[in-house]
Ligand SMILES: Nc1ncnc2c1ncn2[C@@H]1O[C@H](COP(=O)(O)OP(=O)(O)OP(=O)(O)O)[C@@H](O)[C@H]1O
Protein backbone atom coordinates (compact mmCIF):
# COMPACT_ATOMS: atom_id res chain seq x y z
CA UNK A 386 0.00 0.00 0.00
CA UNK A 387 1.42 3.42 -0.86
CA UNK A 388 1.66 6.23 1.67
CA UNK A 389 -1.23 8.19 0.22
CA UNK A 390 -3.74 5.40 0.45
CA UNK A 391 -2.48 4.50 3.90
CA UNK A 392 -3.19 8.03 5.08
CA UNK A 393 -6.62 7.92 3.47
CA UNK A 394 -7.32 4.78 5.49
CA UNK A 395 -6.17 6.40 8.72
CA UNK A 396 -8.21 9.53 8.07
CA UNK A 397 -11.31 7.42 7.47
CA UNK A 398 -10.72 5.47 10.65
CA UNK A 399 -10.08 8.56 12.75
CA UNK A 400 -13.33 9.99 11.48
CA UNK A 401 -15.44 7.01 12.28
CA UNK A 402 -14.12 5.45 15.44
CA UNK A 403 -13.02 6.70 18.75
CA UNK A 404 -11.04 3.78 19.98
CA UNK A 405 -7.29 4.03 19.61
CA UNK A 406 -7.30 0.34 19.61
CA UNK A 407 -8.91 0.28 16.18
CA UNK A 408 -5.76 1.59 14.62
CA UNK A 409 -3.80 -1.38 15.81
CA UNK A 410 -4.97 -3.86 13.15
CA UNK A 411 -3.41 -1.64 10.49
CA UNK A 412 -0.11 -2.61 11.92
CA UNK A 413 -0.49 -6.15 10.71
CA UNK A 414 0.05 -4.84 7.21
CA UNK A 415 3.53 -3.95 8.31
CA UNK A 416 5.02 -6.86 10.21
CA UNK A 417 8.45 -5.43 10.68
CA UNK A 418 11.65 -6.43 12.41
CA UNK A 419 12.47 -2.83 13.22
CA UNK A 420 10.10 -0.75 15.29
CA UNK A 421 10.33 2.96 15.97
CA UNK A 422 8.64 4.38 19.07
CA UNK A 423 8.05 8.11 19.30
CA UNK A 424 7.06 10.37 22.20
CA UNK A 425 6.46 14.02 21.37
CA UNK A 426 6.44 16.06 24.57
CA UNK A 427 6.15 19.79 25.17
CA UNK A 428 9.90 20.10 25.76
CA UNK A 429 11.50 17.32 23.78
CA UNK A 430 10.99 14.61 21.19
CA UNK A 431 12.08 11.12 22.13
CA UNK A 432 12.72 8.29 19.67
CA UNK A 433 13.61 4.66 20.28
CA UNK A 434 14.34 2.15 17.54
CA UNK A 435 14.21 -1.53 18.40
CA UNK A 436 15.18 -4.47 16.26
CA UNK A 437 13.96 -8.02 16.76
CA UNK A 438 17.00 -10.21 17.34
CA UNK A 439 17.52 -13.67 18.89
CA UNK A 440 18.21 -11.79 22.16
CA UNK A 441 14.75 -10.22 21.96
CA UNK A 442 14.02 -6.60 21.16
CA UNK A 443 17.36 -4.78 20.95
CA UNK A 444 17.95 -1.04 21.13
CA UNK A 445 19.66 0.06 17.92
CA UNK A 446 18.98 3.79 17.80
CA UNK A 447 17.75 6.51 20.06
CA UNK A 448 17.05 10.18 19.74
CA UNK A 449 16.36 13.01 22.16
CA UNK A 450 15.87 16.46 20.75
CA UNK A 451 14.64 19.54 22.50
CA UNK A 452 11.92 21.53 20.76
CA UNK A 453 13.11 25.15 20.40
CA UNK A 454 12.00 27.01 23.52
CA UNK A 455 9.71 29.71 22.18
CA UNK A 456 7.79 27.09 20.25
CA UNK A 457 7.02 24.70 23.04
CA UNK A 458 5.45 27.55 24.99
CA UNK A 459 2.91 28.58 22.37
CA UNK A 460 0.34 25.84 22.42
CA UNK A 461 -1.22 24.18 19.40
CA UNK A 462 -0.49 26.86 16.85
CA UNK A 463 0.24 25.95 13.25
CA UNK A 464 3.82 27.12 13.61
CA UNK A 465 4.38 24.87 16.59
CA UNK A 466 3.34 21.91 14.46
CA UNK A 467 5.66 23.00 11.65
CA UNK A 468 8.55 23.22 14.06
CA UNK A 469 7.90 19.86 15.63
CA UNK A 470 7.80 18.41 12.13
CA UNK A 471 11.13 20.02 11.30
CA UNK A 472 12.70 18.73 14.53
CA UNK A 473 11.48 15.28 13.49
CA UNK A 474 13.04 15.67 10.04
CA UNK A 475 16.36 16.73 11.59
CA UNK A 476 16.24 13.77 13.92
CA UNK A 477 15.68 11.38 11.03
CA UNK A 478 18.58 12.92 9.11
CA UNK A 479 21.03 13.02 12.00
CA UNK A 480 20.34 9.46 13.04
CA UNK A 481 20.21 8.25 9.43
CA UNK A 482 16.89 6.53 10.03
CA UNK A 483 15.44 4.83 7.00
CA UNK A 484 12.12 3.63 8.41
CA UNK A 485 9.13 5.95 8.13
CA UNK A 486 6.66 3.91 10.13
CA UNK A 487 6.34 4.99 13.71
CA UNK A 488 4.48 3.91 16.79
CA UNK A 489 3.35 6.96 18.69
CA UNK A 490 2.77 7.48 22.40
CA UNK A 491 0.29 10.32 22.77
CA UNK A 492 0.85 12.53 25.79
CA UNK A 493 -1.36 15.38 26.78
CA UNK A 494 -2.33 17.02 30.03
CA UNK A 495 -5.98 16.56 29.09
CA UNK A 496 -5.61 12.78 29.19
CA UNK A 497 -8.11 11.46 31.64
CA UNK A 498 -8.44 8.08 33.22
CA UNK A 499 -10.86 6.35 35.46
CA UNK A 500 -11.59 2.84 36.47
CA UNK A 501 -15.17 1.78 36.03
CA UNK A 502 -17.12 -1.24 37.01
CA UNK A 503 -19.61 -2.66 34.54
CA UNK A 504 -21.76 -5.78 34.41
CA UNK A 505 -19.99 -8.65 32.72
CA UNK A 506 -20.53 -8.53 28.97
CA UNK A 507 -19.23 -10.37 25.95
CA UNK A 508 -16.22 -9.08 24.00
CA UNK A 509 -18.43 -7.56 21.30
CA UNK A 510 -20.65 -5.82 23.78
CA UNK A 511 -17.70 -4.45 25.67
CA UNK A 512 -16.84 -1.64 23.26
CA UNK A 513 -20.44 -0.44 23.26
CA UNK A 514 -20.72 -0.70 27.03
CA UNK A 515 -17.53 1.25 27.56
CA UNK A 516 -18.60 3.98 25.22
CA UNK A 517 -21.86 4.31 27.08
CA UNK A 518 -20.14 4.33 30.48
CA UNK A 519 -17.33 6.62 29.35
CA UNK A 520 -19.90 9.20 28.31
CA UNK A 521 -20.90 9.52 31.96
CA UNK A 522 -17.42 9.97 33.35
CA UNK A 523 -15.20 11.74 30.85
CA UNK A 524 -15.13 15.46 31.57
CA UNK A 525 -15.34 16.35 27.87
CA UNK A 526 -17.79 15.22 25.21
CA UNK A 527 -17.26 11.67 24.00
CA UNK A 528 -17.63 13.01 20.47
CA UNK A 529 -14.40 14.93 21.04
CA UNK A 530 -12.60 12.01 22.65
CA UNK A 531 -10.44 9.10 21.67
CA UNK A 532 -10.88 6.32 24.17
CA UNK A 533 -8.74 3.35 25.04
CA UNK A 534 -9.30 0.76 27.74
CA UNK A 535 -7.89 -2.29 29.47
CA UNK A 536 -9.69 -4.90 31.54
CA UNK A 537 -8.33 -4.85 35.09
CA UNK A 538 -10.13 -7.91 36.30
CA UNK A 539 -13.35 -9.69 35.55
CA UNK A 540 -13.90 -11.34 38.92
CA UNK A 541 -13.82 -8.44 41.31
CA UNK A 542 -14.68 -8.66 44.95
CA UNK A 543 -17.94 -6.89 44.18
CA UNK A 544 -19.21 -10.14 42.71
CA UNK A 545 -18.33 -12.15 39.67
CA UNK A 546 -21.02 -10.51 37.57
CA UNK A 547 -18.94 -7.32 37.36
CA UNK A 548 -15.81 -6.50 35.46
CA UNK A 549 -13.46 -3.63 36.20
CA UNK A 550 -12.01 -1.65 33.39
CA UNK A 551 -9.64 1.27 33.22
CA UNK A 552 -10.70 3.76 30.60
CA UNK A 553 -8.29 6.36 29.30
CA UNK A 554 -9.54 9.22 27.17
CA UNK A 555 -7.62 11.83 25.23
CA UNK A 556 -9.01 14.74 23.27
CA UNK A 557 -9.46 13.89 19.62
CA UNK A 558 -8.11 17.33 18.78
CA UNK A 559 -4.81 16.43 20.49
CA UNK A 560 -4.49 13.13 18.68
CA UNK A 561 -5.28 14.79 15.37
CA UNK A 562 -2.63 17.43 16.07
CA UNK A 563 -0.03 14.68 16.43
CA UNK A 564 -1.22 12.99 13.25
CA UNK A 565 -0.86 16.27 11.33
CA UNK A 566 2.69 16.67 12.62
CA UNK A 567 3.60 13.15 11.53
CA UNK A 568 2.08 13.71 8.12
CA UNK A 569 4.12 16.90 7.73
CA UNK A 570 7.28 15.06 8.69
CA UNK A 571 6.39 12.33 6.16
CA UNK A 572 6.07 9.71 8.87
CA UNK A 573 3.36 7.08 9.04
CA UNK A 574 1.77 6.02 12.33
CA UNK A 575 1.15 2.31 12.55
CA UNK A 576 0.18 2.29 16.18
CA UNK A 577 -1.07 4.76 18.75
CA UNK A 578 -0.84 4.37 22.49
CA UNK A 579 -1.69 6.80 25.23
CA UNK A 580 1.43 7.55 27.28
CA UNK A 581 0.39 5.87 30.54
CA UNK A 582 -0.20 2.55 28.75
CA UNK A 583 3.14 2.87 26.95
CA UNK A 584 4.90 3.67 30.22
CA UNK A 585 3.38 0.65 31.95
CA UNK A 586 4.45 -1.57 29.04
CA UNK A 587 8.10 -0.61 29.36
CA UNK A 588 7.96 -0.63 33.15
CA UNK A 589 6.70 -4.22 33.17
CA UNK A 590 9.32 -5.24 30.64
CA UNK A 591 12.09 -4.09 33.00
CA UNK A 592 10.57 -4.61 36.41
CA UNK A 593 8.66 -7.88 36.49
CA UNK A 594 5.60 -8.08 38.74
CA UNK A 595 6.66 -8.62 42.33
CA UNK A 596 3.82 -9.39 44.71
CA UNK A 597 5.59 -7.79 47.66
CA UNK A 598 6.10 -4.50 45.88
CA UNK A 599 3.54 -1.83 45.07
CA UNK A 600 5.40 0.50 42.75
CA UNK A 601 4.39 3.97 41.59
CA UNK A 602 6.02 5.22 38.41
CA UNK A 603 6.40 8.98 38.35
CA UNK A 604 7.21 10.68 35.05
CA UNK A 605 8.39 14.25 35.61
CA UNK A 606 8.33 16.09 32.31
CA UNK A 607 8.38 19.81 31.58
CA UNK A 608 4.71 20.68 32.02
CA UNK A 609 3.27 17.61 33.63
CA UNK A 610 4.17 15.08 36.29
CA UNK A 611 2.27 11.81 35.82
CA UNK A 612 1.71 9.45 38.69
CA UNK A 613 1.20 6.02 37.19
CA UNK A 614 0.43 2.87 39.12
CA UNK A 615 0.28 -0.61 37.66
CA UNK A 616 -1.09 -3.61 39.44
CA UNK A 617 -1.08 -7.24 38.37
CA UNK A 618 0.41 -6.32 35.04
CA UNK A 619 -1.92 -3.56 33.97
CA UNK A 620 -2.42 0.14 34.45
CA UNK A 621 -4.41 0.80 37.61
CA UNK A 622 -4.25 4.53 38.15
CA UNK A 623 -2.97 7.63 36.43
CA UNK A 624 -3.08 11.23 37.53
CA UNK A 625 -1.49 14.25 35.92
CA UNK A 626 -0.15 16.98 38.18
CA UNK A 627 0.54 20.22 36.36
CA UNK A 628 3.79 20.92 38.16
CA UNK A 629 7.07 19.82 36.61
CA UNK A 630 10.47 20.90 35.27
CA UNK A 631 9.39 24.11 33.56
CA UNK A 632 7.90 25.37 36.84
CA UNK A 633 11.25 24.80 38.56
CA UNK A 634 12.96 26.85 35.84
CA UNK A 635 10.37 29.61 36.06
CA UNK A 636 10.74 29.96 39.83
CA UNK A 637 14.54 29.87 39.58
CA UNK A 638 14.50 32.63 36.96
CA UNK A 639 12.41 34.80 39.27
CA UNK A 640 14.37 33.93 42.41
CA UNK A 641 17.77 34.53 40.84
CA UNK A 642 16.56 37.37 38.67
CA UNK A 643 17.94 35.84 35.46
CA UNK A 644 16.49 34.93 32.06
CA UNK A 645 14.76 31.56 31.77
CA UNK A 646 17.47 30.25 29.46
CA UNK A 647 20.09 31.00 32.13
CA UNK A 648 17.90 29.55 34.91
CA UNK A 649 17.53 26.36 32.84
CA UNK A 650 21.32 26.03 32.58
CA UNK A 651 21.79 26.67 36.30
CA UNK A 652 19.12 24.08 37.13
CA UNK A 653 20.80 21.43 34.97
CA UNK A 654 24.22 21.83 36.54
CA UNK A 655 23.12 22.32 40.14
CA UNK A 656 22.32 19.84 42.84
CA UNK A 657 19.70 20.21 45.57
CA UNK A 658 22.23 18.98 48.14
CA UNK A 659 25.66 19.95 46.77
CA UNK A 660 27.50 19.60 50.07
CA UNK A 661 25.96 16.36 51.31
CA UNK A 662 26.35 14.75 47.92
CA UNK A 663 30.03 15.48 47.92
CA UNK A 664 29.79 17.42 44.73
CA UNK A 665 31.67 20.53 43.78
CA UNK A 666 29.42 23.42 44.65
CA UNK A 667 28.90 25.55 41.59
CA UNK A 668 26.85 28.69 41.39
CA UNK A 669 23.87 29.63 43.53
CA UNK A 670 22.13 27.44 46.07
CA UNK A 671 18.90 26.50 44.26
CA UNK A 672 17.30 24.46 47.03
CA UNK A 673 15.69 27.25 49.09
CA UNK A 674 14.29 28.80 45.90
CA UNK A 675 12.53 25.71 44.59
CA UNK A 676 11.81 24.04 47.91
CA UNK A 677 8.18 25.30 48.10
CA UNK A 678 7.48 23.78 44.66
CA UNK A 679 9.15 20.52 45.59
CA UNK A 680 7.11 20.33 48.78
CA UNK A 681 3.92 20.94 46.78
CA UNK A 682 4.87 18.25 44.28
CA UNK A 683 5.53 15.75 47.07
CA UNK A 684 2.18 16.63 48.67
CA UNK A 685 0.32 16.08 45.41
CA UNK A 686 2.03 12.74 44.91
CA UNK A 687 1.18 11.74 48.48
CA UNK A 688 -2.42 12.78 47.88
CA UNK A 689 -2.59 10.46 44.85
CA UNK A 690 -1.19 7.60 46.91
CA UNK A 691 -3.67 8.27 49.70
CA UNK A 692 -6.54 8.29 47.19
CA UNK A 693 -5.46 4.96 45.74
CA UNK A 694 -5.23 3.44 49.18
CA UNK A 695 -8.55 4.71 50.52
CA UNK A 696 -10.35 3.76 47.31
CA UNK A 697 -8.62 0.39 47.62
CA UNK A 698 -7.27 0.66 44.09
CA UNK A 699 -3.88 -0.41 45.37
CA UNK A 700 -2.17 -1.52 48.53
CA UNK A 701 0.27 0.80 50.25
CA UNK A 702 2.81 2.14 47.77
CA UNK A 703 6.21 0.98 48.92
CA UNK A 704 8.47 2.03 46.09
CA UNK A 705 8.76 4.88 43.61
CA UNK A 706 10.55 4.87 40.28
CA UNK A 707 11.23 8.23 38.66
CA UNK A 708 11.34 8.93 34.92
CA UNK A 709 11.35 11.94 32.64
CA UNK A 710 13.75 14.83 32.14
CA UNK A 711 12.62 16.48 35.37
CA UNK A 712 13.85 13.44 37.32
CA UNK A 713 17.39 14.35 36.28
CA UNK A 714 17.40 17.23 38.76
CA UNK A 715 20.24 16.13 41.03
CA UNK A 716 19.05 15.24 44.52
CA UNK A 717 15.35 15.08 43.63
CA UNK A 718 15.28 11.35 44.34
CA UNK A 719 16.70 11.99 47.81
CA UNK A 720 14.19 14.79 48.48
CA UNK A 721 11.21 12.67 47.44
CA UNK A 722 12.49 9.71 49.44
CA UNK A 723 12.43 11.82 52.59
CA UNK A 724 9.02 13.32 51.90
CA UNK A 725 7.25 10.21 50.63
CA UNK A 726 9.01 7.91 53.10
CA UNK A 727 9.52 5.15 50.56
CA UNK A 728 12.58 4.13 48.56
CA UNK A 729 12.89 6.22 45.40
CA UNK A 730 15.09 5.32 42.46
CA UNK A 731 15.70 6.69 38.98
CA UNK A 732 14.32 4.15 36.52
CA UNK A 733 16.27 2.63 33.72
CA UNK A 734 13.98 1.77 30.78
CA UNK A 735 16.70 -0.45 29.29
CA UNK A 736 17.48 -2.53 32.36
CA UNK A 737 16.25 -5.68 30.67
CA UNK A 738 16.60 -4.70 27.02
CA UNK A 739 19.60 -5.70 24.93
CA UNK A 740 21.60 -2.75 23.58
CA UNK A 741 23.59 -2.68 20.36
CA UNK A 742 26.69 -0.95 21.77
CA UNK A 743 28.18 -0.33 18.34
CA UNK A 744 25.16 1.57 17.05
CA UNK A 745 24.11 3.25 20.29
CA UNK A 746 26.09 6.11 21.78
CA UNK A 747 26.44 4.98 25.42
CA UNK A 748 27.12 8.41 27.07
CA UNK A 749 24.04 9.87 25.37
CA UNK A 750 21.97 6.86 26.35
CA UNK A 751 23.10 7.23 29.98
CA UNK A 752 22.22 10.88 29.97
CA UNK A 753 18.73 10.72 28.47
CA UNK A 754 17.56 7.18 29.19
CA UNK A 755 15.18 8.23 31.98
CA UNK A 756 13.23 10.23 29.37
CA UNK A 757 12.78 7.35 26.95
CA UNK A 758 10.25 5.33 28.91
CA UNK A 759 7.13 6.15 26.86
CA UNK A 760 8.96 6.01 23.51
CA UNK A 761 10.26 2.57 24.43
CA UNK A 762 6.81 1.39 25.51
CA UNK A 763 5.38 2.56 22.18
CA UNK A 764 8.09 0.63 20.30
CA UNK A 765 7.64 -2.61 22.24
N1 LIG B 1 19.93 17.54 33.81
C1 LIG B 1 18.75 18.03 34.13
N2 LIG B 1 18.54 18.51 35.39
C2 LIG B 1 17.35 19.03 35.73
N3 LIG B 1 16.27 19.11 34.90
C3 LIG B 1 16.44 18.64 33.65
C4 LIG B 1 17.68 18.08 33.20
N4 LIG B 1 17.53 17.69 31.90
C5 LIG B 1 16.26 18.01 31.56
N5 LIG B 1 15.61 18.60 32.59
C6 LIG B 1 14.23 19.10 32.62
O1 LIG B 1 13.34 18.07 32.21
C7 LIG B 1 12.19 18.66 31.60
C8 LIG B 1 11.95 17.97 30.27
O2 LIG B 1 11.70 16.61 30.46
P1 LIG B 1 11.16 15.69 29.26
O3 LIG B 1 12.11 15.80 28.13
O4 LIG B 1 10.87 14.37 29.84
O5 LIG B 1 9.84 16.55 28.93
P2 LIG B 1 8.61 16.30 27.95
O6 LIG B 1 8.27 14.86 27.90
O7 LIG B 1 8.88 16.96 26.64
O8 LIG B 1 7.53 17.15 28.74
P3 LIG B 1 5.98 16.83 29.00
O9 LIG B 1 5.85 15.35 29.15
O10 LIG B 1 5.65 17.58 30.26
O11 LIG B 1 5.28 17.37 27.81
C9 LIG B 1 12.51 20.13 31.39
O12 LIG B 1 11.81 20.94 32.33
C10 LIG B 1 14.03 20.22 31.62
O13 LIG B 1 14.41 21.45 32.18
Ligand SMILES: [Mg+2]
Pocket residue numbers: 426427492606607709
Ligand atom coordinates in the same frame (compact mmCIF):
# COMPACT_ATOMS: atom_id res chain seq x y z
MG1 LIG C 1 6.85 13.51 28.65
